[in-house]
Amino acid sequence: MITSETIILNIKNVGLSDEQFYQLCQINENWKFEQTAQGELIIMPPVGAISGNRESDLNGFLWLWNRQTQLGKVFSSSTIFILPNGGKRSPDVAWIANERWDLLTPEEREKFAPICPDFVIELRSRTDSLELLQEKMQEYLKSGLRLGWLINPQNQQVEIYRQNQPVELISLPTTLSGENILPGFVLELPCF
Template sequence: MNTLTLNLEAVRLSDEQFYHICQNNRELNFERTAKGELIIMSPVGGESGNRESNLIADLVIWNRQTNLGYTFSSSTIFKLPNGSDRSPDAAWVEKERWEALTPEQRRKFPPIAPDFIIELRSATDSLELLRSKMQEYIDSGVKLGWLINPQQQQVEIYCQGKEQEIKNLSAILSGENVLPGFSLNLSQY
């Protein structure tokens, strides 16, 4: 995915202004860093889009069986505690935490860090930037995150209070205590 980063630090878009930019330009994918930089991302290609939809499907199926929370696609922007606005490729929020938000907070960009996220590296993504983003998620309260890197045939596992772990793509990942009973066989991707 090609990205363009605009330094808008001097402008400092309000949350409402950022929301309206996103709503008025739905063909583009936006994120905003804690420093106020606006990141414009191009759509992904077919292979990445297919992988992403399959990952989301697996998460949705598990969640429908357990009814423990809510799942989200890459089109969802979460307002993180550090002031950034991020959209992981897949996300899950525990039911009680999501339902504690007001209807207005749920309708716009929810001011909550997901409990679990997946980032899927596309062919043009910078691994360094994705790793930085993963650390930002963990620092913001995400309990478990997977950075799936098909280019290097590996997945990086980020977990609150633990060292980052790297496994190969033939691994079966566990949702641990964050997603009880959820497992993902990466050899399918």
């Protein structure tokens, strides 16, 4: 049974290892899992067609910029990263600079990479809790994220997350800059 609601299970006392979490994801390939740094297992519903299309567009824009610059690696929403704080998170769009990616071993690259992306985009779908996404963005920041965008079509806003700075709130439509993290990357966002 597939649900349209996010399910959060408290498994703090179970203590899944990174390998056990990886195996859980592999044997339940039809489900999308994440785990917070606090040990909560999150089971997320699939997104609808509108959110899937928006997510694909965002990934495509970043991929095209990266193909031209070749400054890093772009990852889809099916990629899970093991964050330094123990969280196992899957952003909708992620990017890691080559110099950081190249430090990982081939085995680390093959499974869930133990690294926090330099840049992420989270796109709020109609089933997503804004509060949980904001907590997720803070978890990325605490793990070393350099720049993050939380795009919220429901409120026609974007929250911009940067290291050691307050969250910046911008209304849609807007143009977002990759700043010095993604030099030359500009994303024009319409109203959704």
